Amino acid sequence: MKANRPLLALFLEIQMLDPIPRAGYVLRGVADPESVAEHTMHVLFLVWTLGLQSEGVDVARAVEIALVHDLAELRIGDLPRTSSHYFPPGAKKAAEAAAMADVLAPLPERARRLYDEYQEGTTPEARLVKACDKLQLMLKVAVYERWGTGALAEFWDNPDNFPDGGFPAVRELFEELRSRRNAENGQN
Amino acid sequence: MKANRPLLALFLEIQMLDPIPRAGYVLRGVADPESVAEHTMHVLFLVWTLGLQSEGVDVARAVEIALVHDLAELRIGDLPRTSSHYFPPGAKKAAEAAAMADVLAPLPERARRLYDEYQEGTTPEARLVKACDKLQLMLKVAVYERWGTGALAEFWDNPDNFPDGGFPAVRELFEELRSRRNAENGQN
């Protein structure tokens, strides 16, 4: 049975994604903000649903990428976006890759390659996960705004939100979400 | 863009899995108990990892089943186990199926069939998800016991925990987990 120890240790460590809150919400005063585990579940659901509607995407692999995409936070934490101004270029990315290699050590080599693919971001599967990662953020922002919690308006002004070249289905959903949000605010 | 509305509504509703705490932990005094979204993420990870190690399992489909397996709780809630003594046999299962049909209505028919497969529990994929659903429960119980939160000892005495015929890998992990837990308690 001892052969299972590294795998069991991994499964136990993964549970620690629950108490890690997403830093962007913490710093904007969201009450009881989303955990990294919750974020991961929601990205998975988007990747699966939208992958099935997108041509030329290997949905099964995209789902696998989504499953691992945030696991480095177990060792490094969820750093706020401002942190990237202070670390040297590439330092955070390299730290994440190194942490991921340790976290995923009990799994076959294939698992680490999924993360490399995500960081490189060139395959359709990696790009779909990145687009859904962002869409999920805006869905949660919309939910928090309805609930009345957090100072989140700035997220809607992000010029990086779904520029040309992303997945049209994701972009359209974002546009629909934004127009609903603006309509609700206008009515109030 | 209006074609997206049912899908967008589904994506927003799914976010409500975050505030729903798992009833078994609520009633045993766990501080800040796991949400249904967190549970789902962890089951997905187990299904993926252990599915890759198991012969004769279509891992991609098992992951899809895990993704939908608890969505009915959006409409019905996470009922405590004792509730099953008070509803007529099959009533809860039927209610879950009906709720699932409504929740998943914006998705292709295939999504609902995944849930039927889960409830029937006869395919290897459905059985793997059920086994991982239980293993994840015991992993989280072990974590909470280390954290010192909740009155959870009774979970270890459940005779339904991994009887013969389950996945050997899952059963072995559970045995390893239980022996570690007993060793830790003995030392203290």
Added chain:
Amino acid sequence: MKANRPLLALFLEIQMLDPIPRAGYVLRGVADPESVAEHTMHVLFLVWTLGLQSEGVDVARAVEIALVHDLAELRIGDLPRTSSHYFPPGAKKAAEAAAMADVLAPLPERARRLYDEYQEGTTPEARLVKACDKLQLMLKVAVYERWGTGALAEFWDNPDNFPDGGFPAVRELFEELRSRRNAENGQN
């Protein structure tokens, strides 16, 4: 002393009403939502206060009904309103009655009869408790709106809110509450 065991077990179980949050608030994003124990305390206060002002009501018995009216949730949980679409008609009511019989088993027969009276809803006492149950909901909704937590506007549009035939004192308080709420929103 052993004769006390069932009673002591009941007293301990009743404490579990504290961690059970009210489902309607959970699903609408209220931060740290009211527990079933808190709801019960507030309904009791309304029943007592308004019962003293109402002719033809046995206040003492109405208070007793209020004390037991939600105890079935210890065994069944606080199901969200949407759940009633998915269970067969009467299933939830029957489950509550069965759960209540078990919860109240250590008490004299009289306690169960109070719950039957509440479910039938024909006596003035039972109707007063039902009216106060609803009034308390709207009071808490008004409080949460002032606090800025939760997406609760839909509660004000419920056509079941205090139609003709209810207790005039309760209905008047609700009207006053609604007009205050609308005035506050208009000013903002």
Added chain:
Amino acid sequence: MKANRPLLALFLEIQMLDPIPRAGYVLRGVADPESVAEHTMHVLFLVWTLGLQSEGVDVARAVEIALVHDLAELRIGDLPRTSSHYFPPGAKKAAEAAAMADVLAPLPERARRLYDEYQEGTTPEARLVKACDKLQLMLKVAVYERWGTGALAEFWDNPDNFPDGGFPAVRELFEELRSRRNAENGQN
């Protein structure tokens, strides 16, 4: 409708009992401690149940006393026990009476007299509420100890716990609770 305003204001203020945590638990590290509203609900249940079993007690009036017994905390807060060393003798009691007079101003004179009766503590009804107030404290302490939260052992050594002359039913329940607790601790 304006005649309702003071009553409506009272009903809204009473809801503030939910966010007030019980100070004794706060200072001993209980996670998410009981609110004053929850405490009140539980005392009411004990008074009702045990009052029905006690001869010579007007249960309906005892329940009314329990309903008001802690309302002064809306204006004064729930002071920790140590505070009584620092205020002049009687100051806290006088402040509570004055606060209660203000809180209950919209109700008939009778309501204030219930509180006076509680403070004097000479009638069987007032003494039953005081005994149940203490019994509920120990029930919750026992629950928190099972849940593993808070440093609460000192409560069991309180020499004021149920000396002679209290209600025998209350004292027996406390003895049973304490012996169960000690047995559980011995086993572990």
Added chain:
Amino acid sequence: MKANRPLLALFLEIQMLDPIPRAGYVLRGVADPESVAEHTMHVLFLVWTLGLQSEGVDVARAVEIALVHDLAELRIGDLPRTSSHYFPPGAKKAAEAAAMADVLAPLPERARRLYDEYQEGTTPEARLVKACDKLQLMLKVAVYERWGTGALAEFWDNPDNFPDGGFPAVRELFEELRSRRNAENGQN
């Protein structure tokens, strides 16, 4: 080593400032309100920063006063402002001084004199701490309003907010804060 016991007991007791929430926020529905420890840290920062800019202030001593100014709450709790209507004049102040003498007993006499200085409020250092205590309150109110939590508008109407004679730097910061807040509300 035993000579350290009173000091160690003091250091441990001071940690209890974390779970004590500030009463003014609790009663206005702020989600997860500021603790007394957090408040103290923020007042210290203001006193230090603004003291360095103010002539005729011994900044080091002002910082020391800020460090002790709320420690009596360890024994008395954080009483809501309404409590002062119900205690005899001076009772709360006397209780605080007595509690402070006990809390600070393991420290040199000098520590207690700092608190006396704060209560008398005549030295520039004591007045700076009092002004920063109030400024910090309004900073936190502004933060909570942006976050959307709590019913806090009344704080802006307090006529005691920074009348003539206070520290000009503090008053100017408050005016700037208020005009920003009003501008933000007008835009929405």
Added chain:
Amino acid sequence: MKANRPLLALFLEIQMLDPIPRAGYVLRGVADPESVAEHTMHVLFLVWTLGLQSEGVDVARAVEIALVHDLAELRIGDLPRTSSHYFPPGAKKAAEAAAMADVLAPLPERARRLYDEYQEGTTPEARLVKACDKLQLMLKVAVYERWGTGALAEFWDNPDNFPDGGFPAVRELFEELRSRRNAENGQN
């Protein structure tokens, strides 16, 4: 008044230390873990108290160092200790210094120098703050263990805990704390 804007922005940003939980507690399951603001307050108190007892320490400057020592976390977050395995040597320290320069920009140059002094750690004042930073950690660990929250035993085995050359008063307090903790555990 516009001259105050950078200072006001700093004061508002500092309030964000409240929602940032200390990562070491988050990952070990502490319920409602200490915030960075709370930690800072407690370190200040230790530095002040123990500095007054230590010869050759400029207490006022040590207190100032403590006040700024963790402000970089506003921009970088509170990284878990494991993160240091994955960043290149010195990267985190450099990032903290850069973040600190930005956070403290509205203050006189002197404020940044205090942080440099802390990082270099050669003056008695900087070394006292570092020793108190660690002592406060162990005090809070002891408190959490009494409260029954978190899996914290490993902190007591840290070989870096107060080796030779530290402040004798700090080391003695730590030894006293550890022997009390061990005695309590032995009794249980």
